[in-house]
Amino acid sequence: MRIGYRTIKTAIGTPISISVAQLLGVTNFVSAGILTILCIQPSRKRSVLSAWHRFLACVIASLFSIIFFELIGYHPVAVGIMLLLFIPVTVFLKVTPGIATSSVIILNLYGQEGISQSFLIDQFLLIIVGIGTGLLVNLYMPSLDKQLKQKQSDLERNFQAILHEFALYIRDKNENWDGKELTKCEELLQEAMDLVSLDKENHLLRTEHPYHDYFVMRNKQFECLQKMLPLVTKLPETDAISVKIADFFDKLSGVVHPGNTAILYLDELEKLRDTFDEEELPETYEAFITRANLFRLLHEMEDYLLLKEKFKQSDVPARKRIKKRPG
Template sequence: MKIGYRTIKTAIGTPIAIWITQTLGVANFVSAGILTILCIQPSRKLSVLSAWDRFFACVLAILFSYVFFKLFGYSPIVIGFMLMAFIPVLVYFNITQGIGTSVVIILNIYGQKMITLPFLTDQFIIIVVGVGVGLLMNLYMPNLERKMRTLQVKLENNFRLILHEIATLIEDPDHEWDRKELEEVNRILRRAGNLVGIDKENHLLRDEHPYADYFSMRGRQFVLLQTMIPLVETLPRHDEISVQIADFFERLSTAVHPGNTADKFLEELKDLKRQFRREDLPANQEEFETRSNLFQLLHEIEDYLIIKSKFKKSDIKAKQSKKRQTGPA
């Protein structure tokens, strides 16, 4: 069984918070550990926002406790009525994350059955230590670079397989394909989106993310791949253009990588389109529908390549530019 980093931080932070408050002689020192547990968050941004929400909510809890217990006494019924008034206030200020921690403070005051300045000082120390230790624990976040790189590799492998299967379907319409790669790509994109979101929140001062645009680009390409499959299934068995398109897809499947050679394939696609236009006009309805689907397929693959071309500077042009600068080898 794998132990997560949040579990480790909770296991470290909780006893530290309890030790600090116990050393300071604070009443209800165990509550500092509870507050630390509640403050452990999956990202730095959430941690900072959560720390503020919980601190503000706890301060409000002290004020509400003072008013309600002073006016109506110490009774479970009073706690119920207090929460009915207190929780809507937290919702109004949009600090609902502080409900759990603030209730801990309310119950501490209720258990004491008296409100004195030294006791309120103890509660304030519990809040500062509990929330503060949780915030400090969340300053460390694991590097997600390796996980995102792994997902990138898996995603590109599945793109290669999908393009290869499309090429095979064009050559052999009877080819059986379970299409498990499509579901795998969906799963990878969802997982990547979650990781990118968390990693963004772990880097509070960084505006751009190296993988956010990449996975977004692949997501748009994947939509187009899914659109191509029904078109491919309608192509004729024996057609010169279809054979060339199948070869085009096969070569494209070997060129899926983080770099950008899309411009090269866009030029080849222009040649295919010119050849397509030189073909004889369709003689019947079936040929017309086939020709229409073929033209739509060329349009979809062009959009697929344009998306990649806009995402990253062409590696082909970069090599040509470098070669001109350095001269012949």
């Protein structure tokens, strides 16, 4: 059983807030621990927002408690009527996460059966200690770089497998592939984007994320691979161009990496496209379908490579490029 960081932070923050509240002589000091538990969030941004929502909700709850309990009396009916109005107000102000936290303050004030200035200050200290401790403990967030790097590596390995399987099918009509890499890629892309979103929330002053554009690019490339699949499986025959394209897929499967050498393979793909003009026209229906699907396959492959070319500056020196492409 794995113990997560939120569990550890809750276990650390709760006794700290209770101890601080107790040292300050706060009434119902145990409630400080409840407030801290409710404030532990999975990211710094959510923690700051949660702290603000809960603090504002607690202040509003204190004002409502003074009005309703003093006017109606300390009776369960007063609590019900107050909540009927208090909850819509929190919804209107978009601080609904603070409802549970403010309920602690409401019940503390209700249990006192008389609201004095000193008790309000007491509860204000309780709010500060409970929410403040949760916020401070939550400022530490573990780095997600290692996990993101692993997702990147796993995704590239699956891309390599998919391209290699395409080559095998084009060349030998190999039907042993179960396609599990396609499903795995979908899972990895979703998990990676979730991690990127979480990591962005942990860096409040950073507007860009080094992995965001990468995984967006890979997601679009994966869409290209999905479009290629039905084209690959609808090749009735294997001809000379098929073998060359299969070799091209094999070559691409060996160069899936974070860098950008797409320009080299775009030039090679252009040469492959030129071979269509050099070959004789297909004489049978099956040969025609094969040639048409191969041509469409090259188009999807070009889109796949262009996505990588536009992702970042090329790693290939200009002198090594066969020819400069437009755009």
